[in-house]
Amino acid sequence: xxxxxxxxxxxEADNYAINTLDIPGLILMENASSSIYNYSVDFFNLNPxxxxxxxxxxxxxxxxxxxxxxxxxxKGYAVKVIYLAGDNELKGDALQNFNILNNxxxxxxxxxxxxxxxxxxxxxxNESFVIFDALLGTGSKGELRSPYKEIISEVxxxxxxxxxxxxxxxxxxxxxxxxIIFKADLTVTLAEFKRGLFFNQGKVYxxxxxxxxxxxxxxxxxxxxxxxxxxxxxxxxLPERKNNIxxxxxxxxxxxxxxxxxxxxxVLTSNAVLRVGAGAVYLAFPSSIKTTAQAKVxxxxxxxxxxxxxxxxxxxxxxxxxERLKWMDVLAxxxxxxxxxxxxxxxxxxxxxxxxxxxxxxxxxxxxxSNNRYKEISLKNCVLTPHTGEFANLIGISTKELGEDPLRxxxxxxxxxxxxxxxxxxxxxxxxxxxEVFINSAxxxxxxxxxxGDVLTGVLAGILAQTDNIEQAIISGxxxxxxxxxxxxxxxxxxGYTATDISNNLxxxxxxxxxxxx
Numbered sequence: 001x002x003x004x005x006x007x008x009x010x011x012e013a014d015n016y017a018i019n020t021l022d023i024p025g026l027i028l029m030e031n032a033s034s035s036i037y038n039y040s041v042d043f044f045n046l047n048p049x050x051x052x053x054x055x056x057x058x059x060x061x062x063x064x065x066x067x068x069x070x071x072x073x074x075k076g077y078a079v080k081v082i083y084l085a086g087d088n089e090l091k092g093d094a095l096q097n098f099n100i101l102n103n104x105x106x107x108x109x110x111x112x113x114x115x116x117x118x119x120x121x122x123x124x125x126n127e128s129f130v131i132f133d134a135l136l137g138t139g140s141k142g143e144l145r146s147p148y149k150e151i152i153s154e155v156x157x158x159x160x161x162x163x164x165x166x167x168x169x170x171x172x173x174x175x176x177x178x179x180i181i182f183k184a185d186l187t188v189t190l191a192e193f194k195r196g197l198f199f200n201q202g203k204v205y206x207x208x209x210x211x212x213x214x215x216x217x218x219x220x221x222x223x224x225x226x227x228x229x230x231x232x233x234x235x236x237x238l239p240e241r242k243n244n245i246x247x248x249x250x251x252x253x254x255x256x257x258x259x260x261x262x263x264x265x266x267v268l269t270s271n272a273v274l275r276v277g278a279g280a281v282y283l284a285f286p287s288s289i290k291t292t293a294q295a296k297v298x299x300x301x302x303x304x305x306x307x308x309x310x311x312x313x314x315x316x317x318x319x320x321x322x323e324r325l326k327w328m329d330v331l332a333x334x335x336x337x338x339x340x341x342x343x344x345x346x347x348x349x350x351x352x353x354x355x356x357x358x359x360x361x362x363x364x365x366x367x368x369x370s371n372n373r374y375k376e377i378s379l380k381n382c383v384l385t386p387h388t389g390e391f392a393n394l395i396g397i398s399t400k401e402l403g404e405d406p407l408r409x410x411x412x413x414x415x416x417x418x419x420x421x422x423x424x425x426x427x428x429x430x431x432x433x434x435x436e437v438f439i440n441s442a443x444x445x446x447x448x449x450x451x452x453g454d455v456l457t458g459v460l461a462g463i464l465a466q467t468d469n470i471e472q473a474i475i476s477g478x479x480x481x482x483x484x485x486x487x488x489x490x491x492x493x494x495x496g497y498t499a500t501d502i503s504n505n506l507x508x509x510x511x512x513x514x515x516x517x518x
Contacts, residue, residue: 065134260311272458451499
């Protein structure tokens with residue numbers, strides 16, 4: 001796993017380098033700018049015939065930009081720098097790099113410095129091949145003020161390529177939130193990876209992310225206290241399969257899902273259970289419409305329950321399901337159940353009666369726990385898999401509030417309930433009861449379709465049925481589900497595949513992981 005750091009931890013690293021190691025800030029800035037130069041030349045395949053634009057703010061981020069402009073200028077690039085600092089606003093290392101660049105510009109015709117006055121000044125950058133954002137660093141938080149918000153909004157309209165120095169301006173490095181954010185194709189983040197780059201708006205605006213070097217050994221960061229991580233392929237550990245297992249010892253799953261109005265979701269969920277290696281799965285389904293589900297599955301066994309023609313899950317089903325609830329290793333509940341009052345009551349009852357089992361709670365079952373009902377029952381060993389709208393509704397806040405700091409809300413929920421949380425999104429984020437956070441690194445925008453969450457529920461249930469390690473099962477399941485989608489994109493595009501395609505491609509994703517093990 002790749003550790004992710006807070007802005008405060010990165011600031012501590014800078015202080016350590018300057019005050020303990022006696023590395024001058026100017027050297028840190030020089031290392032940073034050199035690293036950014038090398039990464040950007042390689043990433044954009046740059047050559048001196050391509051003009052460069054750089055936006056420089058008033059602080060050390062702007063100082064990095066001035067140093068970067070010097071590197072490009074010395075290599076023969078035409079460079080235009082627009083800087084915001086007025087007289088006496090630049091200080092320390094940033095001022096020194098500005099003075100060096102200003103002196104250099106007097107002898108290098110292609111190196112031009114422009115003091116920002118109005119939005120019209122930005123037109124001079126419109127012909128740049130790449131524009132670099134060195135306006136604001138990790139110390140800047142909150143809503144952007146003028147002229148930064150006008151500058152970023154205008155530059156985002158330009159069709160040229162874009163790169164961010166350390167972090168896209170306007171993005172909160174800790175929460176990944178922001179209203180107006182520089183839209184980068186490449187972000188070279190300095191010293192270590194900031195957590196806000198990898199989720200929420202950071203996922204949208206950071207582009208490709210590379211780690212730049214400032215001169216501090218990684219041993220310093222190894223000592224830091226970390227609670228957020230980025231999942232890597234090797235973190236998706238497959239359950240061990242012994243040669244003498246049978247269909248029951250390979251994992252038994254009961255899926256309670258579906259209703260008369262939504263018969264497709266339970267099929268997606270229960271099929272996915274088998275495709276990740278579980279040995280046996282029963283789909284509990286209303287008896288009055290059982291033929292609807294039977295027509296869509298083959299290996300999955302339909303377990304009909306009494307519904308008296310209502311086509312929904314109610315407490316009438318408990319007598320029919322009592323033995324199966326004892327038999328199962330894992331319960332997956334929720335997809336397509338509907339939100340009738342009788343169904344809500346039955347969902348809460350079955351969760352209460354299955355406390356000694358591991359439970360995947362998804363979709364309508366998550367809804368059943370809203371209005372503070374989740375506080376009235378034990379959710380220990382339960383895995384909740386809401387998308388952001390469902391989770392916001394569950395804890396009683398708006399999606400806007402959740403988007404301002406999703407890690408805080410997710411961590412608070414699992415610490416309160418003792419549950420595990422998979423907050424589905426781009427990317428999905430996993431929270432464990434100890435307060436650790438795992439951000440998925442796989443997946444693509446083609447997954448934004450009906451049914452993909454239902455498949456994930458089945459994947460998680462199927463893997464969890466094969467192991468006692470809940471956290472490992474969740475991390476592996478989330479990654480494998482997204483990997484199956486990524487492998488589909490390699491064959492076609494993100495536009496055309498469906499949730500069923502993801503489910504059918506799960507064995508290929510598992511084989512890909514097995515083949516990758518050295």
